[in-house]
Amino acid sequence: MDPVSGALTGWIVAEHAGDCVEVREFAGADACLEPLLAAVGSRGLAAGLSRARVRIPGSPAVAAALPALLADARQVTEHAGMARPLHATAASVRATVSAPGSVHWYGDSF
Numbered sequence: 643m644d645p646v647s648g649a650l651t652g653w654i655v656a657e658h659a660g661d662c663v664e665v666r667e668f669a670g671a672d673a674c675l676e677p678l679l680a681a682v683g684s685r686g687l688a689a690g691l692s693r694a695r696v697r698i699p700g701s702p703a704v705a706a707a708l709p710a711l712l713a714d715a716r717q718v719t720e721h722a723g724m725a726r727p728l729h730a731t732a733a734s735v736r737a738t739v740s741a742p743g744s745v746h747w748y749g750d751s752f
Contacts, residue, residue, distance in 0.1 A: 652671055653668070653669055654668045654670075654682060656686075662693035663682055663685070663689075663711075664694070665694065665695070665696045675704065677710070679710040693712075
């Protein structure tokens, strides 16, 4: 939130995933990314976590803000996609959602 106006300037979705904290979504002004990542990192460290995974699109703003999440942040590129199988067969949907590494994100349940 903007400290002067109280207007929402951004939000972040994160969770503990195994032995790391995982950032799944971010929306907002670039200026609010660093304090949001710092808050996520602080909560992760308080929970005994020392690793993080950030699953948001890379940009110069994201790269600049990553040290706020963890002091020794490094980039590792992963390739992921999103499936919304509206016209797919049942077998195709089953193969997609049961593939190694697949995740159901409840935010997409609409």
